[in-house]
Amino acid sequence: MRNSAFFLLFAPAIVTLGIVATGCAPQGDVTPALEAVADPLPSWNEGTAKQSIFDFVARVSDPASPAFVPEAERIATFDNDGTLWSEQPAYFQLFFAIDRVKALAPEHPEWKTKQPFKAVLDGDMEALAAGGEHGLIEPVMATHGGMTTVEFEAIVRDWLATARHPTTDRPYTEMVYQPMLELLDYLRANGFKTFIVSGGGIEFMRPWTEEIYGIPPEQVVGSRIKTKFEMRDGVPVLVRLPEIDFIDDKESKPVGIHSHIGRRPIAAFGNSDGDLQMLQWTAAGEGPSFCLYVHHTDADREWAYDRDSHIGGLDKGLDEAAARSWTVVDMKNDWKVVYSWN
Amino acid sequence: MRNSAFFLLFAPAIVTLGIVATGCAPQGDVTPALEAVADPLPSWNEGTAKQSIFDFVARVSDPASPAFVPEAERIATFDNDGTLWSEQPAYFQLFFAIDRVKALAPEHPEWKTKQPFKAVLDGDMEALAAGGEHGLIEPVMATHGGMTTVEFEAIVRDWLATARHPTTDRPYTEMVYQPMLELLDYLRANGFKTFIVSGGGIEFMRPWTEEIYGIPPEQVVGSRIKTKFEMRDGVPVLVRLPEIDFIDDKESKPVGIHSHIGRRPIAAFGNSDGDLQMLQWTAAGEGPSFCLYVHHTDADREWAYDRDSHIGGLDKGLDEAAARSWTVVDMKNDWKVVYSWN
Numbered sequence: 001m002r003n004s005a006f007f008l009l010f011a012p013a014i015v016t017l018g019i020v021a022t023g024c025a026p027q028g029d030v031t032p033a034l035e036a037v038a039d040p041l042p043s044w045n046e047g048t049a050k051q052s053i054f055d056f057v058a059r060v061s062d063p064a065s066p067a068f069v070p071e072a073e074r075i076a077t078f079d080n081d082g083t084l085w086s087e088q089p090a091y092f093q094l095f096f097a098i099d100r101v102k103a104l105a106p107e108h109p110e111w112k113t114k115q116p117f118k119a120v121l122d123g124d125m126e127a128l129a130a131g132g133e134h135g136l137i138e139p140v141m142a143t144h145g146g147m148t149t150v151e152f153e154a155i156v157r158d159w160l161a162t163a164r165h166p167t168t169d170r171p172y173t174e175m176v177y178q179p180m181l182e183l184l185d186y187l188r189a190n191g192f193k194t195f196i197v198s199g200g201g202i203e204f205m206r207p208w209t210e211e212i213y214g215i216p217p218e219q220v221v222g223s224r225i226k227t228k229f230e231m232r233d234g235v236p237v238l239v240r241l242p243e244i245d246f247i248d249d250k251e252s253k254p255v256g257i258h259s260h261i262g263r264r265p266i267a268a269f270g271n272s273d274g275d276l277q278m279l280q281w282t283a284a285g286e287g288p289s290f291c292l293y294v295h296h297t298d299a300d301r302e303w304a305y306d307r308d309s310h311i312g313g314l315d316k317g318l319d320e321a322a323a324r325s326w327t328v329v330d331m332k333n334d335w336k337v338v339y340s341w342n
Numbered sequence: 343m344r345n346s347a348f349f350l351l352f353a354p355a356i357v358t359l360g361i362v363a364t365g366c367a368p369q370g371d372v373t374p375a376l377e378a379v380a381d382p383l384p385s386w387n388e389g390t391a392k393q394s395i396f397d398f399v400a401r402v403s404d405p406a407s408p409a410f411v412p413e414a415e416r417i418a419t420f421d422n423d424g425t426l427w428s429e430q431p432a433y434f435q436l437f438f439a440i441d442r443v444k445a446l447a448p449e450h451p452e453w454k455t456k457q458p459f460k461a462v463l464d465g466d467m468e469a470l471a472a473g474g475e476h477g478l479i480e481p482v483m484a485t486h487g488g489m490t491t492v493e494f495e496a497i498v499r500d501w502l503a504t505a506r507h508p509t510t511d512r513p514y515t516e517m518v519y520q521p522m523l524e525l526l527d528y529l530r531a532n533g534f535k536t537f538i539v540s541g542g543g544i545e546f547m548r549p550w551t552e553e554i555y556g557i558p559p560e561q562v563v564g565s566r567i568k569t570k571f572e573m574r575d576g577v578p579v580l581v582r583l584p585e586i587d588f589i590d591d592k593e594s595k596p597v598g599i600h601s602h603i604g605r606r607p608i609a610a611f612g613n614s615d616g617d618l619q620m621l622q623w624t625a626a627g628e629g630p631s632f633c634l635y636v637h638h639t640d641a642d643r644e645w646a647y648d649r650d651s652h653i654g655g656l657d658k659g660l661d662e663a664a665a666r667s668w669t670v671v672d673m674k675n676d677w678k679v680v681y682s683w684n
Contacts, residue, residue, distance in 0.1 A: 206604045217604030229593040251571040262548045262559030
């Protein structure tokens with residue numbers, strides 16, 4: 001339970017971005033010569049990371065390859081926070097929850113004196129942090145439950161349309177990684193079905209993943225609270241209950257993948273130890289597999305953090321990636337741009 | 343909980359059938375004249391049921407239609423037992439569980455004297471029925487849990503390859519409705535994404551739905567038991583626990599749809615009161631919707647049952663279908679054939 005509130009709180013948010021890359025990879029063999037003609041990953045610098053992606057896609061999509069994988073089985077799963085968009089200075093879903101507490105405060109005068117709501121309303125991040133992750137469960141449940149699913153979707157959409165990232169002042173939807181958008185397109189152009197498998201709230205992501213990532217709601221797996229079917233004046237609704245149903249993190253990511261997708265991915269992409277089991281599960285498949293970690297090494301254009309970070313910590317994962325020769329993307333050196341605007 | 347064992351027990355099973363219909367509907371306007379040229383539903387007799395399908399598909403797939411629905415939103419959900427294949431004289435997953443009890447009996451000498459296992463081993467269906475649905479939980483958990491997900495899939499596949507329906511002596515995979523296979527193909531040819539939403543066990547269906555129905559594992563929603571990620575000698579496995587996680591029936595069908603798919607269907611197909619909430623949820627969408635009940639009226643070619651049946655009972659659903667002008671398929675009169683072989 002310690003992580004529960006954290007992961008329901010923390011996921012994504014977005015708005016119109018309109019920078020979906022249109023890179024379209026040649027089918028079959030992808031050689032350096034062809035790349036020069038039409039590079040499907042123009043925001044990636046040449047190097048082992050980029051080349052490992054091309055090599056894997058060529059191996060599994062060329063019918064003449066001994067490692068060929070039928071299209072239906074080309075499942076690729078992506079973590080979201082820190083893998084497709086940023087997660088600093090805190091998971092973006094936390095900012096959503098804070099804004100919701102503020103918006104709902106007039107209906108809850110008791111919050112003015114009750115922690116951790118008081119800390120949220122006072123903007124006292126120190127007091128908020130002192131309560132630990134466990135202290136965040138109450139505000140999450142108070143702000144993410146109690147309404148219908150249709151109402152919650154509208155709340156997320158409205159928030160995304162106006163909220164701005166605390167340090168860049170950009171819409172959260174502009175905090176997505178341009179190289180990863182190209183990678184998503186490139187995989188789909190080669191017959192992959194792309195899924196999000198995130199610790200973030202599933203209903204916090206679905207309203208925008210199709211527009212921003214090209215990933216439809218049915219291909220989003222995430223943490224969720226319980227919902228209940230009710231008839232209200234003859235109209236069926238699904239009411240969001242203030243009760244955790246599933247936390248899609250660490251050991252639970254393979255569980256979520258199995259429950260939602262029902263087949264093992266052949267490619268998995270993450271950035272933290274919370275993704276390690278997803279990568280292990282993917283690597284343990286019988287056929288070819290590809291595992292990639294995004295390593296946050298760019299303090300200038302994004303953030304630099306790994307082993308000691310309490311958000312998106314990458315410690316065991318770095319060791320395992322080295323031991324198993326997984327691809328590790330050095331954001332500073334492997335990416336020409338991080339966002340579309342830097 | 344009363345229904346829990348029942349629905350985990352009861353779902354489908356299949357093997358190579360190879361009768362996937364290849365009917366391909368013309369895009370856009372579908373007029374009776376065109377049908378005569380290339381009828382995408384050749385196993386359906388002309389009539390209001392068939393016509394209502396054509397009319398709806400034309401309305402939502404013609405870009406010039408005021409009721410046009412973009413392809414991404416053309417979600418169609420199908421119940422399985424009694425809607426895509428038969429469910430008499432009992433849900434097919436019950437026969438699977440019974441066979442599993444028999445196969446595992448040598449490892450469980452105590453079952454010889456312990457109910458309801460004794461009844462299963464003695465073939466005493468009366469004693470088994472006397473225990474009610476609740477009495478079936480133990481055998482379900484004993485036969486569906488305790489192994490890895492990979493092992494369970496192999497068990498299901500092996501069983502389907504040899505098991506035969508108790509009255510027709512056909513492989514269970516030949517107990518699928520030919521008109522519904524054509525309908526699935528017809529909808530997909532018109533841009534629909536087809537899903538199963540069944541009370542049956544999700545892992546009992548996934549091994550064969552792609553081959554038989556053209557529905558991939560990630561588009562199957564069903565009841566499930568809990569699974570747990572474990573490392574065994576460095577190899578990750580998902581272990582099936584003898585514990586119910588979700589029962590996908592009645593009020594829970596919209597919950598399962600929302601959790602797995604994340605958008606509301608525009609078309610839903612069922613055959614029992616267990617599907618009523620799915621149809622209500624579908625009908626309550628903002629845009630056009632289509633709800634259809636398969637009514638089991640053919641005692642000669644299949645089975646005839648509705649309001650009083652304890653399997654697949656259709657009582658409230660019949661009333662609501664009449665009141666709301668939903669399509670009701672009279673199997674006897676609307677279908678030229680039921681199975682591919684009769």
